[in-house]
Amino acid sequence: MYGKLLLGATSRPAVQSMMTDSALNEKVVARFVAGETAPSAVAAVRRLTSQGLKVTLDYLGEDITDLRQADETVEAYRFLVEALAETRLADGAEISVKLSAVGQSLGPDGPRASTDRAHKLVEHAASLGVDVTFDMEDHTTVDHTLSTVTELRNEFPRVGCVLQSMLLRTEGDARDLAYAGSRVRIVKGAYAEPASVAHKKRAAVDAAYVRCVRSLVDGGAYPMIASHDTRLLDIAAFLFEASGRAQDAGEFQMLYGIRQDEQLKRAQDGHTMRVYVPFGTDWYGYFTRRLAERPANLAFFVRALISR
Numbered sequence: 150m151y152g153k154l155l156l157g158a159t160s161r162p163a164v165q166s167m168m169t170d171s172a173l174n175e176k177v178v179a180r181f182v183a184g185e186t187a188p189s190a191v192a193a194v195r196r197l198t199s200q201g202l203k204v205t206l207d208y209l210g211e212d213i214t215d216l217r218q219a220d221e222t223v224e225a226y227r228f229l230v231e232a233l234a235e236t237r238l239a240d241g242a243e244i245s246v247k248l249s250a251v252g253q254s255l256g257p258d259g260p261r262a263s264t265d266r267a268h269k270l271v272e273h274a275a276s277l278g279v280d281v282t283f284d285m286e287d288h289t290t291v292d293h294t295l296s297t298v299t300e301l302r303n304e305f306p307r308v309g310c311v312l313q314s315m316l317l318r319t320e321g322d323a324r325d326l327a328y329a330g331s332r333v334r335i336v337k338g339a340y341a342e343p344a345s346v347a348h349k350k351r352a353a354v355d356a357a358y359v360r361c362v363r364s365l366v367d368g369g370a371y372p373m374i375a376s377h378d379t380r381l382l383d384i385a386a387f388l389f390e391a392s393g394r395a396q397d398a399g400e401f402q403m404l405y406g407i408r409q410d411e412q413l414k415r416a417q418d419g420h421t422m423r424v425y426v427p428f429g430t431d432w433y434g435y436f437t438r439r440l441a442e443r444p445a446n447l448a449f450f451v452r453a454l455i456s457r
C-alpha cells in the first residue's frame with residue numbers, strides 16, 4: 150500500500166520537479182547511484198572489486214521517447230564496457246540492461262527494435278568478456294523480455310534474465326528456465342502490479358521466491374539471489390549447499406548503497422556477492438522505486454530536504 154501510494158505521488162510533475170532539484174541530487178541520490186558518468190561508475194567498480202565484491206552495472210535510462218535515445222543507450226554501454234576492459238575491470242563484470250532503454254515500448258515496432266539493439270549490445274560485451282543480464286520491468290513486458298533472452302541464448306548462452314516472485318506466472322517461468330547454465334536473477338519485484346497478476350501478501354511473495362530458487366537449483370541453473378532479505382539468502386545458501394555444488398550453485402546480489410555491511414560479510418564468508426551499480430543522469434525512476442520499497446528511505450530523503 151505504502152509503495153503503491155508513493156509510486157503514484159512521485160509520478161506527478163510537481164513532485165518530480167522538487168525531487169530532481171540539483172542540490173538535493175548530490176546529497177540523496179548519491180547514496181543509491183554511482184555518479185552520472187562512466188568514469189564515476191568505473192571508480193565505484195574499482196572500489197567494490199577491491200573489497201572482494203563483483204558488480205553488475207546499469208546505465209539508467211528507461212524513459213526514452215525515440216530510437217535515437219535507444220541508440221545512445223547502446224553507445225553508453227559500449228563505452229562503459231570498453232572502459233572496464235581498458236582498466237582491467239572487465240573480468241567477472243556484468244552489465245544489466247532494461248529492454249525499455251533500448252526501445253521496447255516505442256510503438257508496434259519497439260519490441261523488435263529493442264531485441265536487435267540487445268543483440269548488438271550482447272555481441273560487443275561478450276567480445277570483451279562481460280556478461281549481460283536483462284532486467285525485468287512491469288508484467289506487460291515479461292513475455293517479450295523472456296522471448297528476447299531465449300533468442301539471444303541461442304548464440305550467447307550466458308545471457309541472464311530476471312524473474313519476479315510476486316508475479317503469479319513466475320513459478321512456471323522458473324521451471325522453464327531451470328536448466329544447466331541458465332543464469333537467472335530472482336527478485337521479489339519492484340513494480341506496483343494488480344492482484345490479477347501478482348501475489349499481494351508479503352508471505353506469499355517470499356514463499357514463491359523460495360519455490361523458484363528450489364526449482365532453479367534442482368534443474369542445475371545458476372540462480373542469482375537478488376534480495377536484501379537475509380532469511381532468503383540463508384535459505385538459498387542452504388539449498389546451494391544441499392545441491393552438492395556449494396558455492397558454485399549460484400550467487401547473491403544486492404543494490405548499491407543498501408546493506409553494505411551484509412554485502413561484505415557474505416563475500417568474506419566465501420559467497421559470490423554482486424553489487425548492482427546504477428549510474429547516469431536519468432535516475433528518477435530507479436530512485437523512486439527504492440523509496441517505495443522502504444519507509445526509512447523516505448525519512449532519509451525528507452531529512453535531507455529539511456536540512457538543505
Ligand code: FAD
Pocket residue numbers: 283284285286311313336337338339340375376377378379402403404407408424425439440442443446
Ligand atoms: P524486502 O522484503 O523489500 O526487504 C528486506 C529487507 O532489506 C528490508 O527489511 C530492509 O531492511 C532491506 N531493504 C530492502 N529494500 C531496501 C531499500 N530500498 N533500502 C534500504 N533497505 C532495504 N526488481 C525488478 O522488478 N526487476 C529487476 O530487474 C530487479 N533487479 C534487481 C537487482 C538486484 C541486484 C536487486 C537486489 C534487486 C532488484 N530488483 C529488481 C528489486 C527487487 O524486486 C526488490 O524490489 C528489492 O530488492 C526489495 O526487495 P528485497 O528482496 O530486498 O526484500
